[in-house]
Amino acid sequence: MTAIEAVSVFLPQRRVPVESLAAPLGLSDMQVRLFRRFHGLTEVRRDPGLSLTDLLLRAAHGLTALHTLRRRVRFVVYGRAFPVVTPYPVNPLHEVCRALGLGHALAFTLTQQSCASALAAIDVAGRLLASEPDTPDGPPLALVLTGEKAFTRDAQFIPETSVFSEGASACLLSAGGGRDRLLAYACHQRGEFDVAGGESPARFQRAYRPALAEVIGRALERSGTTLSELRLVLPHNVNLMTWKRLCRLIGLPLDRVLLDNVTETGHVFCADAFVNYRTARQRDLLRPGDRYLVAAVGAGDGATFAAMVFEH
Template sequence: MTALDAVSVFLPSRRVPIEALAAPLRLTEMQIRLFRRFHGLTEVRRDPDRSLPDLLLRATDGLTALPGVAQRVRFVLYARAFPVVAPYPANPLHDVCRKLGLGHALAFTLTQQSCAGALAAVDVAGRLLAAEPPGPDGEPLALVLTGEKAFTRDAQFIPETSVFSEGASACLVSAHGGRDRLLSYACTQRGEFDVAGGASPARFQREYRPALAEVIDRALTDAGTTLAELRLVLPHNVNLLTWKRLGKLIGLPLDKVLLDNVTETGHVFCADAFVNYRTARERDLLRPGDRYLVAAVGAGDGATFAAMVFEH
């Protein structure tokens, strides 16, 4: 059964208050007020001097087991929100693999599900590992990476919705781990929500929460559990209002949703799930046997709504 063997996160130490984004992003005072008071977004993490490969490598630094199991890593999956993050012929993923001694691994990127890509990457990693025979060093592993730079205006905020932080995560995935086992994965892709292609943003906002509620319900059903049985929900950090309204829609108490990182980091692209997982572990919010749900939404050329249920 697909499992998270180890998770590490890196966030730049530099905190930037929302008000400091007004001038570079050409935001009005009213827009800043909307982000802070309405959506609960107060600051983001940025490090303009740190490159994308640096972000990814700092995340892998926290995987203390990685050097000892590097030869067992068969796949490296890089989930990111944007199709292009570096000018040709630069390839941050391959640069990182070389520095980590993972040149032997099959490395590729997933981008089509935008900010929901991390959940897809964990699912794909598990499927690939299930088909791999054990090697002389033991069971095969996959390394799932996320992390991006807020390098353009579009990569720094979503109008009227959220702001992005820079950061990265690294996760070792196995096919037969004993902790943080994946019980279910539900995903819905909605091509009609291609806002960039001319679809109505109002329709997307109107159907956003029902669509997310549907995949959450499907993930719970497939895992044989209920909202009441969940210990915790790890959200995507889009904003507080979305989760307050979703909670009312599906009967989810907000005290089960780990929302602190929404205000402290904003949206960290695909890394939100792992940022929140690290916080949950640091605060000892998960005990052996607890079940928790991870949810994410990606918007780009259409929209992806995804949810996973894990057992700690």
């Protein structure tokens, strides 16, 4: 069973108030107030001096065990929201692998599920590990990376919905560890919301929370967990209002959702799950045996709703 061995997160120190985004993005005062007062999004992390490779490397360097375990790493899976982030053939993923001494691992990017790509990357990495033989140094491991730059308008904000922070994460996975075991994964894609799909943005807004509720319910069912048994929900940091309304829809107490990072980091693309996991661990919010749910929504052109249930 896929399990998390270690997680590291890197967020740039530089904080940017949402008001500072108004001029470069052409946002009105009303739009900025919507972000701050209605959605609870006050600032994001951005550092023009750090490249994508810098972000990924800093996250990976935070995995203190990686250096001693690196010979066991067989797969490096980069879960990325934006399908294309560098001109061809620039390849930050392989630059990072070389810098980390992971040239012996099979490395690839998994994308086109927008910000839900990280959960698919965990699922794929776990499945590949399950059929991988032991290495001479021990059971095989996978490194799941996330990390993105706010390099273009679509990567800076989602109109009336969210603002993006730059950041990255690195997560070591095993096929049989005991710390945070993946019990279930559910994913539902709604390609009709693609530019060629013909559906309206208004319909997407109406479908959003019911679709997320559906995959959460499915992940709970598959894991044999009830909503009341969840110790914690690690959300995507899209905004506060979405989660307040979702909690009302599914009957989940809002204090069960770790929303602290929404205000101060905003939406860190695919890294939200790991940013929130780190906070949960730092605050000692998870006890052995606790079950928690990770949720993600990829809402670019097309939409992907995903949820995972873990046991700590």
